[in-house]
Amino acid sequence: MWTDGVAAIDYTHAFYPEMAPAHLAFALLLKGIAPPPTQGFTYAELGCGQGLTTNTLACLHPDARFQAVDVLPSHIANAQALADDAGHDNVQFFEETFAAFAGRGGADFDIIALHGVWSWVSAENRRILLDIISRRLKPGGAVFLSYNCLPGWAADMPVRHLLLERVAAEQGPLPQRIDRALDFMMRLSRQGGYFDHAPSAAALLESLRGKTDNYIAHEYLNRDWSPFYHADIAAQLPGLEFAASATLLDHLDGWRLSPQAAALVAESHGSACETLRDTLTYTRFRRDIFVREPRLLSESERRQHLGALRFGLTVPRHEVPESATSLTGDQMLPATLYAPLADALVEPKSLEQLVAQLPHGFDAVVEALVVLAGLGAVAPSLGVGDTERCHRFNGAVLARNRHSPHIRQLAAPALGTGVVVDVLDRLFLLAEREGADPAAFAWTVLAERGKRLRRDGQWLETVDDNLAEMTRLYGQFLRLRRPRLVALGMCA
Ligand SMILES: C[S@@+](CC[C@H](N)C(=O)[O-])C[C@H]1O[C@@H](n2cnc3c(N)ncnc32)[C@H](O)[C@@H]1O
Incomplete structure (x- = not known):
């Protein structure tokens, strides 16, 4: 049973900007639909993984209230520890199943977000998720729902099946099994057959070699893994209407469809149009926004709301x-x-x-x-965040960078979102906070990770050379990048 296997390995840490209320509001306003309240809102993330998105949003929206649930104890322990270190008082993490969360009462939600969940849980869990949405989403509330979609995945589905079988056949810790299974799959693909007829499958395999074991485990080795047609999902969501794509480039048909393709889409209506778009653009992953009882805005209302973003x-x-x-x-x-x-x-x-x-x-x-x-x-x-609050949150994120480079984003109050900061820059910022020599500190951490620096394409061998290069890089950071981080309120 692969959920057991996957539970042995944590999911990746990431902040997903598409789940931010401002991003959802922008996408909805582009379609002329009233967004959920932009202040004092309630937000739930179902299947939050490491909880970095919820924690970052809770930092940026102190007047809103967040709840997030995930069944993996390590995920929730990490998320809760970050919330505690950041001093968040507006977020609750629940280490429990969707079924247990469905049994809880409490205030209804303006936004319910599920990223990377729907395609990776059982039909029974999807039924429970639908139940939560149906009972807890407020009128006018929005659901962010991402999933693997069809027909984009159709030709590559055997890759996941073969990988799953091969990992199950291997012995040892999961990361080793994944590596050996991928190696086997590469050799398999070179023998042609199905792989000759589905060139995208070989490309997918190649791309997996660059991914972390954590990602591969949770994306591909779940017992449950199903791509869906958009129309099937739209038909299941109780009393909700598909409102907009949170993938913003989807809003620009001119960028995605030739005039002939756009004319074909125009021959259909409703959900069928979305599947035609997915077919013509070879879309494999969708980020949909559904709204309960959507309210259409007049053009002047729409401009007023957009103008305020x-x-x-x-x-x-x-x-x-x-x-x-x-x-x-x-x-x-x-x-x-x-x-x-x-x-x-x-x-x-x-x-x-x-x-x-x-x-x-x-x-x-x-x-x-x-x-x-x-x-x-x-x-x-939606507005300018609280700089002091973000400094505290970013301090907690940076402290975690001492031992792991995986949390890449810091909260930017001036932008109202999380922003990726380069790995060395995060170490420089951490050293500054701790009163250490930034170049020496960054070099120590890098060396502990078994890494070295490179200059002009050459790996630097000696400690002195690495330290000298790190000092030069810190100078560059001070001149070229740090002022921007300060201007965005990300650091003092
Ligand atoms: C692919 S991960 C996505 C995590 C996160 N949303 C992200 O995108 O980073 C799916 C998450 O759903 C959680 N999950 C799966 N089944 C669950 C269940 N029945 N109840 C609660 N959480 C569940 C897993 O533990 C995992 O963290």
């Missing part, structure tokens, strides 16, 4: 993409709009302020924000 760069200005490849071919991001917009976004501001500052008009600015947010360079936010 704030946007800012999640990456340094020079890393904002200047071109992007759409599914319909290369497409430049016109510099006349994107360059001044990116300049303006260095300091987060409301859409209303952006539109007032730029001459391009509301719709053009909104579309450019969808593109940049879809590419991960921009985040929407």
Whole structure:
């Protein structure tokens, strides 16, 4: 029974920006649908894993209340310890099954989020999740639901089946079994047969070699693993309507569909359109937002709500993409709009302020924000977070980086989201907090992890060379990256 095997290994730590209330609000407003309340809301995460998303959101939204549940004791212990160290008073973690959580009472939720859960639990657990949603989601409330979807997964489903069988046949600790099974699968794929007829399967296998054992265990070795057609899920959600995709680039048909493909989609209605889009774009993972009793906004209401959302760069200005490849071919991001917009976004501001500052008009600015947010360079936010609170949370996250490099994001109160910080920069920040010499500290941690630095393509052999390079890198951090982290409120 593979759930038992998977329980022997923790899931990865990650913050998922698509689950942020501001992101959901942006996606819903693009479709003209009223978002859940943006202040004082109640938020539940079902199957929260390590709980980093819930903890980060609880940090950024002190006036909201969060609950999160997961059955794995180590996940909840880690999540609770982080919440305790951060001093969170607005989050409750429950180490229990969905069935036990369903038996709890309490206030209903404005947002219920399930990321990476639906495709990885049994039909019985999905029934329980539907029951929770049906009883606990408020009218106007939103469900974020991600899942592996069809037909994108159809050709590659045997890879998961074969991998599962092979891991079960191996002996020893799970990570070793995974490594040996992957090795076997690579040899298998080179013999052709099915792999010759499903080239994406060989590519999937290749990509798995770069993933961690934790990821592979929880993504592929669960006893339960089912991709779904969007329409089947939409039909099951009790009294909810599909409102929007939280994958923002999905909102831009022009980027994803040729005119002929778009015309084919237009020949259908409702859920069928989504499956046609998935078919034409070879989508394998969906992030859907469903709403109970959605309220359609008038155009002026929609503009008012959108205008109040704030946007800012999640990456340094020079890393904002200047071109992007759409599914319909290369497409430049016109510099006349994107360059001044990116300049303006260095300091987060409301859409209303952006539109007032730029001459391009509301719709053009909104579309450019969808593109940049879809590419991960921009985040929407509901307002400015509490800097002191974020410093404390980030301190707790950084402290964990002493022993593990896995928590990569820090809370950015000015952006209202979590932002990835480079592994060495996290060690520099931790050293500064602890009053240690940043370069020496970062080198000590790196050396303990069996790693060295590289300069001009050459690995550095001696301690002195590594320390000298680390000192140079810390200087670079101080000049080039730290000021931005301070401006975003991520560190003092
Ligand atoms: C693939 S992981 C995703 C975790 C997290 N949402 C993320 O994306 O990082 C699925 C999670 O669901 C939890 N889970 C599975 N079955 C469950 C159940 N019956 N009750 C509670 N949690 C469950 C697992 O322990 C695991 O942490």
